[in-house]
Amino acid sequence: MFCFSKSIDKRNLVYGVYDDEHKLLSTVEAVREKGFEIFDCFTPFPVHHLDTAMGIKRSKLSIAAFISGATGFGLGLLLQFYMMVFDWPMNIGGKPTSYRMLPSMIPVVFESTILCTAFGLALLFFIRNKMGHGVNPDILNIRQTDDRLLIAFDSDKLNKFNSEELNILLKENGAIEINKFSGKYANKN
Amino acid sequence: MAHHHIDIKQEKFEFTSKSKIVSIVLLAVGLILSIIGVIQLKNNHTNSNHHQTTEVTTTQTDSHTENTQTHAKSWTLRFWANLLLNSYYFLLFGIGGLFFVALNYIANAGWATLIKRIAEAMSAYIPIGLVLLMIALVFGGSEIYHWVHYEHLHLSEGMEGYDEILAGKSGFLNTKFLYFGVPAILLIWYTVRMILRRLSLREDEEGGLTFFNKSIRISAGFMVFFLFSFSVFAWIVMMSIDAHWYSTIYSVYNWGIMFVTSITVIAFITMYLKSKGYMELVSPEIFHDLGKFMFAFCIFWAYVWTAQFLLIWYANIHEEVVYYNVRLHGYFRPLFFINLFINFFIPFLILMTKNAKRNPKTLLIAGTCILVGHWLDLFVMIMPGTMGESSGIGLLEIGMPIAFAGLFIYVVKYSLSKANLYPEKHPYVVESATYDVGV
Numbered sequence: 175m176f177c178f179s180k181s182i183d184k185r186n187l188v189y190g191v192y193d194d195e196h197k198l199l200s201t202v203e204a205v206r207e208k209g210f211e212i213f214d215c216f217t218p219f220p221v222h223h224l225d226t227a228m229g230i231k232r233s234k235l236s237i238a239a240f241i242s243g244a245t246g247f248g249l250g251l252l253l254q255f256y257m258m259v260f261d262w263p264m265n266i267g268g269k270p271t272s273y274r275m276l277p278s279m280i281p282v283v284f285e286s287t288i289l290c291t292a293f294g295l296a297l298l299f300f301i302r303n304k305m306g307h308g309v310n311p312d313i314l315n316i317r318q319t320d321d322r323l324l325i326a327f328d329s330d331k332l333n334k335f336n337s338e339e340l341n342i343l344l345k346e347n348g349a350i351e352i353n354k355f356s357g358k359y360a361n362k363n
Numbered sequence: 364m365a366h367h368h369i370d371i372k373q374e375k376f377e378f379t380s381k382s383k384i385v386s387i388v389l390l391a392v393g394l395i396l397s398i399i400g401v402i403q404l405k406n407n408h409t410n411s412n413h414h415q416t417t418e419v420t421t422t423q424t425d426s427h428t429e430n431t432q433t434h435a436k437s438w439t440l441r442f443w444a445n446l447l448l449n450s451y452y453f454l455l456f457g458i459g460g461l462f463f464v465a466l467n468y469i470a471n472a473g474w475a476t477l478i479k480r481i482a483e484a485m486s487a488y489i490p491i492g493l494v495l496l497m498i499a500l501v502f503g504g505s506e507i508y509h510w511v512h513y514e515h516l517h518l519s520e521g522m523e524g525y526d527e528i529l530a531g532k533s534g535f536l537n538t539k540f541l542y543f544g545v546p547a548i549l550l551i552w553y554t555v556r557m558i559l560r561r562l563s564l565r566e567d568e569e570g571g572l573t574f575f576n577k578s579i580r581i582s583a584g585f586m587v588f589f590l591f592s593f594s595v596f597a598w599i600v601m602m603s604i605d606a607h608w609y610s611t612i613y614s615v616y617n618w619g620i621m622f623v624t625s626i627t628v629i630a631f632i633t634m635y636l637k638s639k640g641y642m643e644l645v646s647p648e649i650f651h652d653l654g655k656f657m658f659a660f661c662i663f664w665a666y667v668w669t670a671q672f673l674l675i676w677y678a679n680i681h682e683e684v685v686y687y688n689v690r691l692h693g694y695f696r697p698l699f700f701i702n703l704f705i706n707f708f709i710p711f712l713i714l715m716t717k718n719a720k721r722n723p724k725t726l727l728i729a730g731t732c733i734l735v736g737h738w739l740d741l742f743v744m745i746m747p748g749t750m751g752e753s754s755g756i757g758l759l760e761i762g763m764p765i766a767f768a769g770l771f772i773y774v775v776k777y778s779l780s781k782a783n784l785y786p787e788k789h790p791y792v793v794e795s796a797t798y799d800v801g802v
Contacts, residue, residue, distance in 0.1 A: 206528075222799055223799055226799070236716070236717065240715075267677060267678075268679070269677070269678065277672070277673055277676055277677075278673070278676075278677060280669055280673060283671070
């Protein structure tokens with residue numbers, strides 16, 4: 175909801191500005207009922223039910239979490255097995271140096287699983303949301319970071335007739351203003 | 364959310380005579396099974412005792428007395444140990460219900476408001492559970508706890524059989540505390556439960572924020588007292604079975620068992636009510652959160668289990684390692700590993716995905732694992748120190764939980780039928796009804 179990975183740089187957009195999340199939600203529902211395709215919503219704070227209203231599919235975050243966690247689990251085991259069983263077995267407190275030392279590996283495996291999951295997801299978050307240095311944030315209107323909520327449509331996909339219908343719909347549902355935006359690399363016509 | 368306007372349509376649970384009969388039948392079947400089990404044990408025991416005496420008359424006399432002594436306590440001890448196990452286990456559900464209500468008040472959590480009455484109804488079991496637990500402690504105490512038996516001997520320093528460790532612990536491990544301290548702790552908890560319940564029922568009639576704010580203050584005070592007193596409760600009722608041994612994380616371990624099982628019971632009761640056509644407003648979102656709690660506290664339980672086991676295993680100090688030596692080698696070895704699998708690995712893998720937590724069927728499978736598993740967990744905690752290798756799972760062990768379940772179900776349903784199912788004037792009831800965790 176804060177920002178999705180769709181780039182605004184190559185697009186011509188038309189967006190409605192709202193000052194209330196309930197109005198935005200009813201707009202989303204009304205617009206989708208008429209068959210308009212929403213480009214995205216931009217909100218300064220998370221709005222409950224907005225993702226279901228927009229029909230956004232579930233993220234694959236949990237799969238990514240599982241994979242990075244399993245990686246950490248495997249790496250933790252490999253690290254300890256290699257060091258303590260094959261490379262340099264050490265007698266610590268008379269504990270066995272074979273697979274029977276498994277209980278003593280639990281803390282490190284536990285920690286490395288968590289570490290890899292946390293790092294993997296943090297990294298993924300930055301990549302997915304394009305939050306690296308020098309990347310321009312998707313800002314249509316500076317007040318979207320403050321107290322205004324935006325709903326944007328790709329104006330290249332609208333024709334003259336339904337763009338008028340859209341304007342009426344947005345106004346009906348309480349849009350304060352309707353503006354146009356054209357990205358840096360968008361087709362200028 | 365004004366956008367999703369919801370009317371809380373009040374419902375009232377009806378405790379029909381049919382469901383009364385079902386729980387009474389459960390109770391009766393359980394009782395009959397346990398009585399048959401006890402009679403079986405008694406017969407086996409007298410038979411083997413005869414056998415034993417004829418055998419030992421030919422051998423030395425001192426081994427004879429020792430043999431009959433260890434044998435004579437068999438079947439009564441087995442009965443008391445089982446009564447302790449089941450009364451403690453079901454009492455944990457009641458305590459857990461109270462804890463859940465208080466926890467949601469102090470955490471300012473709104474998601475579980477619709478199912479608050481279920482947790483309240485569970486805590487109605489506390490006084491009955493207390494009576495049953497006290498029967499086990501008062502009448503079976505000297506058999507279950509060897510320190511109670513030791514206290515009756517009144518040994519002083521220098522006498523034969525004097526135990527320095529037990530004497531040193533007698534400031535805490537004494538029968539006065541066992542007979543009066545334990546019920547005092549539980550009665551204080553129950554008083555808090557009655558106050559919270561009364562405030563909640565008055566809120567239903569009058570509305571307003573005063574009852575809610577008052578409940579938060581009471582819950583906060585309760586929580587401080589509870590976490591200390593629950594530790595003491597777990598030490599004297601459970602840990603003192605192995606009176607020479609101690610573990611500093613033992614009460615946290617017991618708390619983990621309490622929380623994960625009572626969340627499971629709350630989920631089961633909610634499922635039951637939904638299957639009977641009540642609680643239409645309870646959405647999969649609430650099951651999702653209950654499932655998350657079950658999942659999280661399976662991990663928490665395993666974490667604490669490992670924390671306790673690992674330190675003792677690694678340090679390998681003689682006085683500590685006895686506890687695991689009994690469980691890890693010999694008779695209890697299979698149960699020890701089954702315990703770990705059924706309480707951690709299986710529910711962990713089942714409940715991992717989002718859909719599993721929202722689907723009542725998978726929740727039911729994982730929950731059954733948890734409930735059976737933690738009964739077994741308590742079995743492995745209690746039996747090695749009491750029955751030792753002569754314990755087992757027979758008709759008594761199967762019948763008694765059934766009887767307790769029948770009693771518990773009766774109490775919960777009775778309490779549910781006494782109040783509205785939804786706390787409709789609770790400030791968070793609409794939040795709970797429109798609750799949404801997102802995609």
